[in-house]
Amino acid sequence: MSQNHYQVLGVPPTAPIADIKRAYRRLATELHPDKHGGDPHYEERFKVVAVAYGVLSDADRRAQYDYQQQQAARRAEDLRRAPTEAGRGGPSVYKMPGEPATAPPLRTRPPAGARERHYQQRVPRQKVRFNKQDFWLVAGLTFLIFLFGISAKIVMDRVQADLYYTDGRTAFAKGQWGEAQSQLDQALGFRADHPAALRLRGQLSQDIAHNLPAARADYQAALLADDGQLPPPETARLLYRLGRCQAGLHQPAAAELSYCRALALDTALAEAYVARGENRLLDLHQTRPALADLRRGHAQLRRAGRPVPLEALQTEGAALTRLARYDDARALYLQALETQPEDGRTLFLLGRLAQQAGDAASGCEFFRRGAAAGYSYAVRAAEKCR
Structure with a gap:
């Protein structure tokens, strides 16, 4: 009988992979054709060793090879025992048609087990057909994947935006x-x-x-x-800030609208009343509505225990002056002067008020004090008093 792969490598069937590798390296070195001048005999033996190693070094191929060897050994054993069993009245034997008379009879055996059966059911191949239902299914899956990607992108952008904020x-x-x-x-x-x-x-x-x-x-x-x-109060404060920007950019009508929207949302926003009063007096020339807004805003600030800004007091005094309520205006300016005695603008307004009331001497005195404080309008007014 020809040698099996184990016999070719000179190792037992139970040899571990390490022994198989060592045996292959040894034989490959001994039988390499270059060492024997290209002798065909050694070349054939070298190829046989390489084939044996290729099978036994792969775990799956080795397991299949071992199984085949076991089956061959079993069949050989059955053939060897058949004549003896036939003489003892063992299982019936039969001869295949065309089998030589000298061939040993074959005996019947039980059906092969599940491990020995390798039947492959042949299923006729069907032609692939892509119908309308398949098209809509693929289109729907593609759309869902697209939506998922967009949703994930939106969520991640929102998370990143919140972190940076x-x-x-x-x-x-x-x-x-x-x-x-x-x-x-x-x-x-x-x-x-x-x-x-x-x-x-x-x-x-x-x-x-x-x-x-x-x-x-x-x-x-x-x-x-x-x-x-x-919340409405926060939106109102945002509108108030927008109105301040619009007023600073000389857009009094837009500022008026923003202040009105802010106060419609939050009537307790004192700053919006004051700002709307300033806008109505200085840009829209609506003196009485301006005075009403200024007074209401100042009253809310005082009730909240907050100081009234100096500019707001000066604006209210200017509104009273336009309405010829000079005494009320003077009292308000003096109140503003108590908070900041050397404010040049307040001193200038008191000088103008004194002039309108016919007291030129007092007016010039206030102008000189305002000029000393560095207020430019008071400087020019004081020069005219000389």
Whole structure:
């Protein structure tokens, strides 16, 4: 009989893979044709060793080979035992048609087990047909995948925007204006309609950079992005800030509308009353409505225990002066002067009021004091008194 792979390599069937590798390296070195001058005998033996190693070094191929060897050994054993069993009245034997008379008879055997059967059911191949239902199914799956991708992108952008906004708000609270601006820009890069980031960046542009057009644009974008999530008082304060920007950009009609919308949402917003009063007096020339707004705003500030700004007192005094209520205006200016005795603008307004009341000497005295405080209008008025 020809040698099996184990015999070719000179190892037992139970040899581990390490022994098989060592045997192969040894035989490959001994039988390599280059060492024997290209002798065909050694070349054939070298090929046989390589084939044996290729089978036994692969776990799956070795298991299949071992199984085949076991089956061959079993068949050989059955052939060897058949004549003896036939003489003892064993299982019946039969001869295949055309089998030589000298061939040993074959015996019948039990049906092969599941491990020995390798039947393959032949199923006729069917032609693939792509119908309309398949088309809509693929289209629907593609659309769902697209929606999932878009949704994931939106969620991630919102998360990133919130993180950058939080960092920007922290930097703003610490007075790190440049860092706050950078973080807010990053937040709005991920989500351009982030209301809180727009509002805070607008406040930074208005109060720190004094960039009123940029602040106005951010406030307007924040109002458009707000879909009712902000409480009415916060929306009112946002409208108040927008009105301040519009007034500073010489848009009194737009500022009037913003102040009115703010007060419709929050009637306790004293700053909006004061700002609307200033806008009505100085730009819209509506003296009586302006005076009503200023007084209401000042009263709310006092009830809240907050000081009335000096500019607001001066504006109310100017409204009283236009209405020829000189005594009330003088009392208000003197009250403003108590809070800041050397304020040049207040001194100038007192001088103008004294002149309107016919007291030129007192007016010139107030002008000189205002000029000494460095107020330019008071300087020019004092020069005319000489």
